[in-house]
Amino acid sequence: AQTVTQSQPEMSVQEAETVTLSCTYDTSESDYYLFWYKQPPSRQMILVIRQEAYKQQNATENRFSVNFQKAAKSFSLKISDSQLGDAAMYFCAYRSARGGADGLTFGKGTHLIIQP
């Protein structure tokens, strides 16, 4: 079974600064997907960014980018120019690319605090 580990229960960053959230995972599969989801106080789960394991290029979405290290099974999220609206819980998630596979496996989350 796959596992996802987020070792930082809480992170704090000054507004406009850059912050990196860590995620490691364990799997024996070679083809899979990785995601970062944001959960603000409204509790809605919002997809921030996704990475296909077969792509070597790191995914980027505006101020959000990832550092995907397949051999090290590491998938960190970098948020540049942090904004107050970025304050939320962030969850790293894994999904197998195997046909008929089940859903997402989540880490326990990192609570991101933005200091004004």
Add this chain to the structure above:
Amino acid sequence: NAGVTQTPKFQVLKTGQSMTLQCAQDMNHEYMSWYRQDPGMGLRLIHYSVGAGITDQGEVPNGYNVSRSTTEDFPLRLLSAAPSQTSVYFCASSYSGTRGEQYFGPGTRLTVT
């Protein structure tokens, strides 16, 4: 499109009561799933479905039943609620079992006393 909708948003049950959490999507997604979220935990998969008439168990299926009679709907049934089922429940859907992004509903906060 309404996306993924869940009802109710909040529910309080007494131990032993039964209820159904409703989930519907209007995106013609094949794949639907239910997760629960407990304090200090990420979401954990309860049950999932890869199409109408097909369901399977996830990581934490005990105490829950599901069925999928239509593409749009995927209800979650608690047959005899227990305090351990106090949680926030999320329904999600995607175009295919593995490649599609999962879209989440707004969640249902359930308290069992």
